[in-house]
Amino acid sequence: MxxxxxxxxxxxxxxxxxxxxxxxxxxxxxxxxxxxxxxxxxxxxxxxxxxxxxxxxxxxxxxxxxxxxxxxxxxYGICRRCGRPIEPARLAALPVAELCLHCAGLEP
Known part of the structure; x- marks a missing residue:
């Protein structure tokens, strides 16, 4: 595996x-x-x-x-807001993620 x-x-x-x-x-x-x-x-x-x-x-x-x-x-894997890489654990948990954890926390 x-x-x-x-x-x-x-x-x-x-x-x-x-x-x-x-x-x-x-x-x-x-x-x-x-x-x-x-x-x-x-x-x-x-x-x-x-x-x-x-x-x-x-x-x-x-x-x-x-x-x-x-x-x-x-x-893929690049935050659409800040342009930094999205955390691998976030992508593993949410493969469609468009935002890194930091920027997702800023979303209203």
Whole structure:
């Protein structure tokens, strides 16, 4: 087992996970609804939760896509605010990080 941080494979896996999650949620949202009014009301509530989860998955995919673009451009792991390297532990924990710990603490 290698301890080498490989951002490309990690980002690819994250993107695949978000994409699969989004596809599963879209499938759930496409299911037919019950004709019973009480059941429909519960299903609408469930749909609202699913819509929020879908939005989170899609936002995650966009973050990963931006991180992949930074990787291609040679800017991955460089803080977009101060230009210093992002801490390796931060990237390991949050591979899509755009800010170093210091600058992330400055975000409102």
């Amino acid at each position: 290698s301890d080498v941080f490989d951002p490309k494979s990690i980002l690819e896996r994250l993107h695949r996970d978000y994409r699969q999650r989004a596809e599963a949620i879209r499938g759930d949202l496409a299911r037919p609804h019950d004709t019973d009014a009480v059941e429909r009301a519960g299903e609408r509530q469930n749909d609202e939760v699913l819509q929020a989860l879908l939005a989170e998955a899609e936002a995650g995919m966009r973050q990963v896509e931006r991180a992949c673009q930074r990787l291609v451009e040679g800017r």
